[in-house]
Amino acid sequence: MPSISEILKGKTARDEARVTELRAERESLSYMRDGALEEITTKPDRYRQYLALQADNIRCSVGNVALTIVQMPEATRIGTTDFWHDQGRYVLDEAMNNGAKVYLPPRDPKRRGYFMGYYYDVSQTSGRPLREAEVLTDKSPRMMAALTALMDQSPVALAEDKEISSPAFYDEASYTIYINPDQKPSAVFAALATEIAYARAHERGYNKGYKRELYKLDAESVGYMVCRRFGVECSPPDAKYVNILYDGYPAVNRGEALEQLRGTARKIGDGLDQKLNPRQQERKTSRQYGRR
Numbered sequence: 001m002p003s004i005s006e007i008l009k010g011k012t013a014r015d016e017a018r019v020t021e022l023r024a025e026r027e028s029l030s031y032m033r034d035g036a037l038e039e040i041t042t043k044p045d046r047y048r049q050y051l052a053l054q055a056d057n058i059r060c061s062v063g064n065v066a067l068t069i070v071q072m073p074e075a076t077r078i079g080t081t082d083f084w085h086d087q088g089r090y091v092l093d094e095a096m097n098n099g100a101k102v103y104l105p106p107r108d109p110k111r112r113g114y115f116m117g118y119y120y121d122v123s124q125t126s127g128r129p130l131r132e133a134e135v136l137t138d139k140s141p142r143m144m145a146a147l148t149a150l151m152d153q154s155p156v157a158l159a160e161d162k163e164i165s166s167p168a169f170y171d172e173a174s175y176t177i178y179i180n181p182d183q184k185p186s187a188v189f190a191a192l193a194t195e196i197a198y199a200r201a202h203e204r205g206y207n208k209g210y211k212r213e214l215y216k217l218d219a220e221s222v223g224y225m226v227c228r229r230f231g232v233e234c235s236p237p238d239a240k241y242v243n244i245l246y247d248g249y250p251a252v253n254r255g256e257a258l259e260q261l262r263g264t265a266r267k268i269g270d271g272l273d274q275k276l277n278p279r280q281q282e283r284k285t286s287r288q289y290g291r292r
Helices: 005-042 042-055 062-071 081-086 145-149 185-205 212-229 251-276 278-283 286-290
Strands: 089-091 100-104 115-121 126-129 158-160 168-171 176-179
Touching: 005 042, 005 100, 005 115, 005 251, 042 062, 042 212, 042 251, 062 100, 062 115, 062 251, 081 089, 081 115, 100 145, 145 185, 145 212, 145 251, 168 185, 168 286, 176 185, 185 212, 251 278
Parallel strands: 158 176
Antiparallel strands: 089 126, 100 115, 168 176
């Protein structure tokens, strides 16, 4: 029969082995995430795939979306078991060990750092049907309300100009977004979402390195994510030069740049959501978003 001393030594050895194992798993997951970020910002098709998944899961971090793409390429709507419970759904037993391993914040807000956890795709869950966002078309009764709410997200003045060839255009010299009212509402919405992104990047001239051509992919990416979130027809950006834009960036900086785009798209979209769905916004809690 082992002695108490031997039992304690065995417990210590197992604990140390588990710590070593977890450290190795975290390092492996970090390498996977960095590799995914490199691929997303190098290959145009991967970048477009990332944008679509990020737009449909705007509250999920860039790193976790990148990890999900690598592990579950066909994923569409993703979240933790807690997130799916909040949606009235549950993860199927056979899928519990087949999720995408990601980094999650601790449930206790007083604790710091991130822990390894799992995202599951909607196809791995069952339960209440998901509530889909209303598609905003030119004939949608809420289109004009959405367009009004989007205008409120502009950091610069708005003005009418029937002479411009595009539905909307940000003029950096006058800090003004011009809108052609003769264009159809959906086209104005899509163009305005992008031009607002340009204006935010310019920061009313405080961004001394601002050049429209350098921010084209970023602005169009933000516009696309906003449009996709609200069901407005919008083509994904031309990402053929994405590798040049991110050339020389280490993975951490690529992730930070994408996080800025996600943050801008989320802020614009949340502003619209608050105007279009005020009661629904009141019901949403930090618990739902924090654990996703």
